Amino acid sequence: MPPTSNPTLRQRRLGAELRKLRERAGLTATGAAELLGVNQARISMVETGRTPISADRLRSMARLYDCSDDRLVDALAAMTGRRVRGWWEEYREHLPAALVDLAELEHHAVGVRAALILHIPALLQTTDHARALFQQVAPPIRQYEVEHRLTFRMKRQSILHREKPLSYSATIHEAALRMGFGGSVVVRGQLKHLLDMSELQHVTIKVVPFGADRFPSTGQSFDYVEGPIPQLDTVQLDTHHGGCGFLDAEAQLGKYRSVLDHMETCALSPDESRTFIQTLIRDM
Incomplete structure (x- = not known):
């Protein structure tokens, strides 16, 4: 080859x-x-x-x-052979390589556990919410770049709707839910979308409220991407320049698993989280 x-x-x-x-x-x-x-x-x-x-x-x-x-x-x-020419390959000339690699990583994963502090998880964002985020990137990006990133993000979400969907769990801080990206109409639509997604059997959403008495977080949003076996898990970190950082050393994986475990224990249950989000919508 x-x-x-x-x-x-x-x-x-x-x-x-x-x-x-x-x-x-x-x-x-x-x-x-x-x-x-x-x-x-x-x-x-x-x-x-x-x-x-x-x-x-x-x-x-x-x-x-x-x-x-x-x-x-x-x-x-199972990872050997020629590169799989998935849908993400068409974006390699338009987006940072790390973003395209993330889509490939998610495609082959068996599950994702996400921890979000200030943003809604990318895989759970509405089109309007994602567009509002991309339009506020600093320094600004051109409109065609906004559209490239937007279509790419929406296509990434297909892993939650395929015949054998990805198991997805997101622990989201209340701060992320209260961000006003795009204005009240967009925010309300985004919160309603979270409620809809939480009804899927393979999606779990848990909220960490401001009133939580403990919050063992790194302060950084990240995804813990589960491979076919634990040795092949990967941590994906969001970076300040909008790209992705990937970690796979055993000690690093253990650290972020521990952070996720602790965050989930101080979060509301899925049912309580749904009620919490419904209250936010009602009070808008």
Whole structure:
């Protein structure tokens, strides 16, 4: 398979996991290459995601690295082969690569747990609300860029409406619900949309009210994207410049799981959260 100069997040993650397996086996890239009968450059290209590999080759590498975790090997094997040309690929020339990688990450995920402090979750935003946000970006972006980002965001939401929808849980601070983006009509429509989405069996929305006696948060919004196995989970952080940051080290994953767990314990129940949102709408 030909190499690529711009590997996706998914391809880079596969390579990184193979590098971890090699290092745990105590092998250098040169040593692994000799045992596999390839040159060292080939190993490096695979581990940086620039050269795709087949599932059979991956299993051979896993055996060489003495990996006995069958679930991990199976999950990695499912990530092999050529890049999937999903709908998101058409946006690579128009949007930052990290945003496109996020859509691919969500497409392959089995679940997402989101923590929001000042914004409504992107996957739960209405078109009007999202447009209002993009029109207030600083520095301003051109109208055609607004429309690119808007259609992209709406297409991302398809994972909540497909035949086998993503399991989605959002813990949202009251501050995000009270933001006036777009004016009262847009805000009311957004809050009603949250109520509608909360009725879906695979969507859970919990609100952390101002009156909560504790709030163990990093102060930053993030998504915890669940892979087919915990080792392949990913944390996606919103950055101040509007892009995405991705974390996947074991210690980092543990930290953000803990933050989510604590946030959920100090939030209202799903039913209480629905009542809370209905009260906000009634008082507008």
